Amino acid sequence: MRDVVSTRPNIWGDVRLIASARSAGRSLPVRGKQVQVMAMSAEAFDGVDLAMFDVPDEVSAEWAPVAASRGVVVIDKSGAFRMDPDVPLVVPEVNPDAAFSRPKGIISVPNCTTLSMIVVIGVLHHAYRLREMFAASYQAASGAGQAGTESLYDQLTMVGGHRALGQRPGDVRLAVGDGGEFGAPLALNVIPWAGSLRPDGWSSEELKIRNETRKILGAPELRISATCVRVPVVVGHSLALHAVFEAEVDADQARKLLSEAPGVVVTDRPEAGEYPMPVDVAGTDPTVVGRIRRAMDDPHALDLFVCGDNLRKGAALNAAQIAELMVADAR
Amino acid sequence: MRDVVSTRPNIWGDVRLIASARSAGRSLPVRGKQVQVMAMSAEAFDGVDLAMFDVPDEVSAEWAPVAASRGVVVIDKSGAFRMDPDVPLVVPEVNPDAAFSRPKGIISVPNCTTLSMIVVIGVLHHAYRLREMFAASYQAASGAGQAGTESLYDQLTMVGGHRALGQRPGDVRLAVGDGGEFGAPLALNVIPWAGSLRPDGWSSEELKIRNETRKILGAPELRISATCVRVPVVVGHSLALHAVFEAEVDADQARKLLSEAPGVVVTDRPEAGEYPMPVDVAGTDPTVVGRIRRAMDDPHALDLFVCGDNLRKGAALNAAQIAELMVADAR
Numbered sequence: 196m197r198d199v200v201s202t203r204p205n206i207w208g209d210v211r212l213i214a215s216a217r218s219a220g221r222s223l224p225v226r227g228k229q230v231q232v233m234a235m236s237a238e239a240f241d242g243v244d245l246a247m248f249d250v251p252d253e254v255s256a257e258w259a260p261v262a263a264s265r266g267v268v269v270i271d272k273s274g275a276f277r278m279d280p281d282v283p284l285v286v287p288e289v290n291p292d293a294a295f296s297r298p299k300g301i302i303s304v305p306n307c308t309t310l311s312m313i314v315v316i317g318v319l320h321h322a323y324r325l326r327e328m329f330a331a332s333y334q335a336a337s338g339a340g341q342a343g344t345e346s347l348y349d350q351l352t353m354v355g356g357h358r359a360l361g362q363r364p365g366d367v368r369l370a371v372g373d374g375g376e377f378g379a380p381l382a383l384n385v386i387p388w389a390g391s392l393r394p395d396g397w398s399s400e401e402l403k404i405r406n407e408t409r410k411i412l413g414a415p416e417l418r419i420s421a422t423c424v425r426v427p428v429v430v431g432h433s434l435a436l437h438a439v440f441e442a443e444v445d446a447d448q449a450r451k452l453l454s455e456a457p458g459v460v461v462t463d464r465p466e467a468g469e470y471p472m473p474v475d476v477a478g479t480d481p482t483v484v485g486r487i488r489r490a491m492d493d494p495h496a497l498d499l500f501v502c503g504d505n506l507r508k509g510a511a512l513n514a515a516q517i518a519e520l521m522v523a524d525a526r
Numbered sequence: 527m528r529d530v531v532s533t534r535p536n537i538w539g540d541v542r543l544i545a546s547a548r549s550a551g552r553s554l555p556v557r558g559k560q561v562q563v564m565a566m567s568a569e570a571f572d573g574v575d576l577a578m579f580d581v582p583d584e585v586s587a588e589w590a591p592v593a594a595s596r597g598v599v600v601i602d603k604s605g606a607f608r609m610d611p612d613v614p615l616v617v618p619e620v621n622p623d624a625a626f627s628r629p630k631g632i633i634s635v636p637n638c639t640t641l642s643m644i645v646v647i648g649v650l651h652h653a654y655r656l657r658e659m660f661a662a663s664y665q666a667a668s669g670a671g672q673a674g675t676e677s678l679y680d681q682l683t684m685v686g687g688h689r690a691l692g693q694r695p696g697d698v699r700l701a702v703g704d705g706g707e708f709g710a711p712l713a714l715n716v717i718p719w720a721g722s723l724r725p726d727g728w729s730s731e732e733l734k735i736r737n738e739t740r741k742i743l744g745a746p747e748l749r750i751s752a753t754c755v756r757v758p759v760v761v762g763h764s765l766a767l768h769a770v771f772e773a774e775v776d777a778d779q780a781r782k783l784l785s786e787a788p789g790v791v792v793t794d795r796p797e798a799g800e801y802p803m804p805v806d807v808a809g810t811d812p813t814v815v816g817r818i819r820r821a822m823d824d825p826h827a828l829d830l831f832v833c834g835d836n837l838r839k840g841a842a843l844n845a846a847q848i849a850e851l852m853v854a855d856a857r
Contacts (some may be wrong), residue, residue, distance in 0.1 A: 263651030280708035331766035355686020384805040387831040396819045422766040435662035435753035474715040492749035500718040
């Protein structure tokens with residue numbers, strides 16, 4: 196968040212850092228200045244225009260309304276309010292207008308997996324009207340926070356380190372106990388699970404993709420199925436999508452529309468080995484899309500592959516873009 | 527192949543090993559005996575009942591008809607004859623009868639990615655009649671042969687080895703030149719490509735899933751879209767599937783049918799962290815299926831995740847099973 200605030204256009208004036216009492220008093224750099232962290236309190240929000248909340252669901256649930264009641268526009272990255280009908284769920288490239296109807300003074304930021312593909316799907320929905328979508332995700336370890344990244348690093352050291360020390364990688368067999376944050380080894384493995392268990396065997400992450408996509412596109416009847424899978428990647432969520440539209444689609448036209456859309460980069464030259472990949476996307480802002488093909492058996496369907504930085508557009512960047520939207524409107 | 531021949535039921539009597547002139551003369555163990563490799567020639571097939579071909583497409587194209595013309599039943603693992611209308615494409619659990627109509631004396635073994643899911647899809651097709659399927663794959667490096675595995679091992683040593691030597695994994699940035707067999711780094715990355723380029727941006731691997739599934743199920747009108755993705759796993763191809771059927775589906779019933787099917791293991795207890803994963807499947811014979819859910823927006827659709835050993839069921843095991851089928855019929 197601090198990195199994004201420090202490198203985006205300066206809309207910020209004074210920046211306050213507010214955290215739990217445990218972190219209060221520390222100094223951290225923001226836009227080149229050291230800023231002392233304040234402890235969370237109702238008064239800490241006095242005089243604040245915009246607050247970006249990057250805290251667990253239960254902290255947002257408690258404190259976002261407190262800030263909002265003092266006139267602050269709250270941009271909340273947690274899951275606490277995403278499906279609240281009185282809270283808009285906003286992606287500036289897709290549904291900016293929604294940000295201006297916020298009865299609770301709160302605007303929600305979608306989940307990182309939804310955000311890794313929604314800008315692309317928004318463009319295609321606008322052109323062809325989405326009817327149905329199947330998504331399979333390839334989610335990075337950092338989606339599970341710092342602990343997730345460290346678990347993967349530890350496992351990679353076990354696997355690759357042994358070889359550096361003269362053993363063959365096949366000599367190393369990771370056990371369930373090495374899984375750390377993921378409950379199973381992620382190095383040299385894929386884990387078809389992300390989030391918590393919901394009815395009928397769905398994971399919370401899979402329901403978020405469905406419910407958030409419906410809300411952002413304003414299409415409550417959309418048929419969506421997702422299967423969420425964790426892969427041994429540090430940064431960069433990818434999704435393979437099969438999207439069925441009301442209108443007939445054309446791959447070249449879709450490629451052209453996407454290449455002209457803000458926030459999207461088309462990387463689609465498989466003949467040159469160029470497709471969206473986490474290794475290229477990590478640390479960048481756009482959603483990258485490629486492998487764009489019209490389904491061979493359905494002229495209304497596109498198959499594609501998208502990849503986004505789950506820590507940037509997937510979280511901090513989208514929040515900062517909403518803040519910029521507020522300021523542009525106020526001016 | 528030698529491992530599978532050595533550990534499956536002994537239908538084999540005498541075993542000959544036939545290879546290019548370059549390998550001729552070497553001795554290799556098969557079923558506990560050292561067997562000397564013979565050079566490929568027409569005469570090498572004299573007196574042979576069954577031959578399993580594990581060679582490049584062009585070698586099969588040349589030599590399988592030679593062997594067949596001498597009365598040998600050829601079980602061919604290459605891609606040379608898979609879509610030939612006079613060559614059956616056989617998966618013993620799914621379409622065993624097809625093996626007994628072989629005008630050219632050749633039986634084809636499907637591609638490893640098709641084989642990693644087709645036993646599961648066959649069971650469900652039999653019960654509900656498949657109408658449409660979307661597949662996203664998570665394919666192991668070993669699917670690209672020994673060179674693929676070595677490329678991944680080398681990259682993992684660069685990433686993990688540095689940490690063992692005191693650096694942080696983030697200090698290592700793999701470059702395209704480190705990609706080796708895959709043209710891009712596979713460690714800490716996913717590559718949405720497998721095989722060669724076909725018209726309209728499809729990869730050969732994606733077309734194989736579509737065309738082979740149609741042929742094996744005897745359903746030439748099936749609507750199938752696949753997106754094939756390589757992941758940093760050594761052994762074990764996985765697929766996320768969204769399968770739409772003529773009949774209404776029931777997840778519990780599907781689970782029961784699958785758990786009673788030969789060659790299938792159901793691992794579907796997400797509440798206990800149990801789902802199909804390459805780390806558990808590598809080195810085993812069954813296709814493992816889990817994450818079985820009825821689509822929330824379509825009572826005719828199932829979402830599921832399957833995983834199989836691409837070197838066993840994905841290749842050698844399926845060939846040996848066809849050989850066993852021949853012998854059982856001859857007795």
